[in-house]
Amino acid sequence: MRTSIATVCLSGSLEDKLYACADAGFDGVEIFEPDLVVSDRSPEEIRALADRLGLSLDLYQPFRDFEGVAPDLLEDNLRRARERFATARRLGIGTVLVCSNVATATVDDDEVSAAQLRRLGDLAAEHGIRVAFEALAWGRFVDDYRRSWRIAERAGHEAVGVCLDSFHILARGHDPAGIEEIPGDKIFFVQLADAPALTMDVLSWSRHHRLFPGEGAWDLGAFVRHVARAGYGGPLSLEVFNDVFRQADTRRTAEHALRSLVWLEDRAARLPGSPPTLQRIADPDVPTGFDYVEVKAEDTGDVEAVLGQLGMTFRGQHRTKPVRLWSSGDSRVVLNEQHARDEAPHLAGVGLRVTDAAVVSDRARALAVSPASRRTQAGELEMAGFVAPSGLEVFLNDRDLGDEPAWVAEFEHGHAADPSDPASGGGVRAVDHVNVSHGRDAHDEAVLFCTSVLGLRTPPATEAAGPHGLVRSQVMRSDDGRVRLSLNVAPGGVRHPDHVALVCDDVVAVAQRARERGLRPVPVPDNYYDDLRARFGLDGQVLATLREHRLLFDRSASGEFWHFYTPRIGRLCFEIVQRVGDYDVYATDNTPVLLAAQDRMDRAAAAGTPTAGRSGGRSS
Template structure:
């Protein structure tokens, strides 16, 4: 299907929006009337620019408060419509969106509304245009797409059809399955938006919290499949009102928006019974685990010292680059000093093990994800890479050698891997990535569309500088877990890498013996643990001695501790007991407060408020 976007989704002037949409690869746009009103370009000039850019002007919108009115007001509404139709002809578009009346309707009658829409259809036909009637979720009388279709059906005019908007349908909890009862030729337009699950009035929800497909809680794939099975042959168009998107970079948002549409059509095409009119892209290849985590800095010495104290092993220096490898079990930390002048340690990249790296590369290309190329020399493994929205590089590997990733052989003069060594760190449990609010929704979509990760419910935790919002992205089996964190405005908490082990007490004890001082935990926290979980004195004494944090669920327990930050990074060591599958969110405020005290005590220049050095 063709792709389209309403100009209201983007920041900037109308011209800026058209250029951004064309560069992103959209087929067409909906012209939001206020964007034209404030433009100093005439409708003819906008039409000419769209033609040069190869953009089709799919629809002009919105026309409000038309139907269900008394006769005198109807005549004035028809006068307004006549002026809009003239503007549309100048623009070169032939479809106008008519929203159900929210303000001036006084007659609750399908027949009256149908008669008035028929009058509008006659006027539209005189101008060679059509109208698409949409049921707003807060319409005074018509707030259900099924009723809007009944009215259009009764109007029985070739220039009058319906517009189906996923927000207005799903926000009201209406079943989209009945879309298939509407003849495809009478569905004049389809608008799409996702949204988070919120409890608030639908108008505020709509105006401020819509999201691009794949970022919210709705099954838009099923919605699109219903539309396609009805026989709809027009564009799939995005109409997303969102305070963040309308302030963000225009071109980046347009690229993000198109990616969401490509992903959505592919998702709908994979549903049973979906028609061939829906386009599929390369199959997703869900990661089977972590390949490595990369830390970058001008000098990674502090990080090496920290890893040694945690019990990790130096595996060698890369044979052609200033890059060093440390590992323990299946946990591999790559320390990169290349092109890192003046940079403090920070999380720079994550590698994933995938069954087919080429398939993920092809899927990413179809989703217009930009590559993250790295120079390799003869004999070095080339891996597909991409730049994630938060600025972190993501690389994919499907090649092993001797039980380890093939690229490990490029590191020399270190200690070899010895299977079955003394119990300690065994792998990477999860990775926490901090980024700004403007990158968050795009990062969620990247993880779902490119990597095929799932997104359970979001959480939030209170810190000294405000709430931290967290969205975990994960594989179904939990082998890959990414926690995407949004800090309060002006504050950037450190990223952190959580290392998994089977005996966190032993790891903590040996780390203390090697000189590690973990993030200190206040005594009040252990008093609270006693009250919450009725822990006995011996368990509490062990937790206090090693500055461990604790959580319990019906499935099991989590024992964990944190290292102090180094630059914009810290490490966590976790032990999951039983089938514990959460992240001890109640402990996050303890960590944030402790980190803040440590930062203030030493006056860190890389404390809260400083971002990742390479962004």
């Protein structure tokens, strides 16, 4: 189907929005009336610009508060409509959105509303315009799409049909299956928006919290399938009111929006019973595990020291680049000093194991994801990659050489891997999860990237209190849990370190050996252990072990979680975790402890006070 977007979704001037939509690859746009009103371009100039950019102008909206009124007000409404229709014609737009009345309706009668829409249809036809009647979720009398269709059907006018908006239908909990009972040629327009599951008044929910498809709680794939099965042949258009998008970069938001539409149509096309009018892209290939994590800095020496303390092995220097590899079991950390002048250590990329990298690359291209490329020399493995919204580079690998990825052979003069060592000594054996911090303006786009490109799913988001405000965390994961990406949004102006969590079978042994090698873990206050005793009733020996090694602890109905953190190294830290039983979450209650400890360490470092190794009055 053709793609379209309402200009209300984007920041900037009307001209900025048109350029951004064309560059992103949209077929058309809806002109939001306030965007035209404040523009210094005439309707004819806007129409000419859209023509030059290859954009159709699909809808002029909104015309408000028309039906269900007294006769004297109806005449004034028809006068208003005549002016709006004339403007639409100047723009070259053939469809005008008419919202159900929320303010001036006094007559709750379908026959009256239908008769008034019939009058409106007569006027619209004189201008070569169609009227798309939409049931607003907060309409005075008409707040259900089934009633708006009943009224439009009774109007019996060829210029009167309906507009179906997923928000107004799903926010009210209405069953969208009834869409299939509406003739496709009477569905004049379809608008799409996702939304988080919130408990609030529907108007505020609509005006501030809509999301692009794939970012919220609704099954928009099924909604689009119903629309397609009804025989609708017009554009799928986005109408997303969102405070973040209206302040974000116009071009980036437009690209993000188109990606959501491509993903949604593909998702709908894969549902049973979907008609062939819906287009599919390359199949998703969910990653099967982490191939590596990449840390970049001008000097990665401090990171190497910590990796050695955690029991990882230096595997060698890359034969052509200033890049070194450390590993333990199936966990691999690549340290990259190339093109990193003045950069502190930070998480720069992740490698993911996939079944077929070419298929994932094809899907990423269809979703207009920015590629990431690296220069390779003869004999070096070329890996497909792309850039996530946070700037993280994601590379794909589907090639092994023996028991390891093929690219490992490019590293020389290190120590050979000893797969038995981590297992026998309880040491680090794999990457458990990766935490990525980014700004609020990139969060929704990052969620969509993980679902649409990587095929990860989204358990409910969590929030944790930090010293500077709430930190929101959204874990993206594969069904089997082998790939977990935690996307974290900190309060404005705060940048928490990214961190890499490495899983082991004996966290106490890893912690003890790390301290013997000089690691001083993030200090945990004694008050925390007093709280653990109260929460879980832990016996004295277990508490003593936790306290001695500054370990954190959590328990669920399925098992236990033991873990500790290294101090921040630049913009990065490491976490060592042990999952006991079937524990499959992330000890969210411990996050405030970490955030507060990191904040104390940061303030102490800024003040030059050597207190990072003290906790609760005693040495850690």
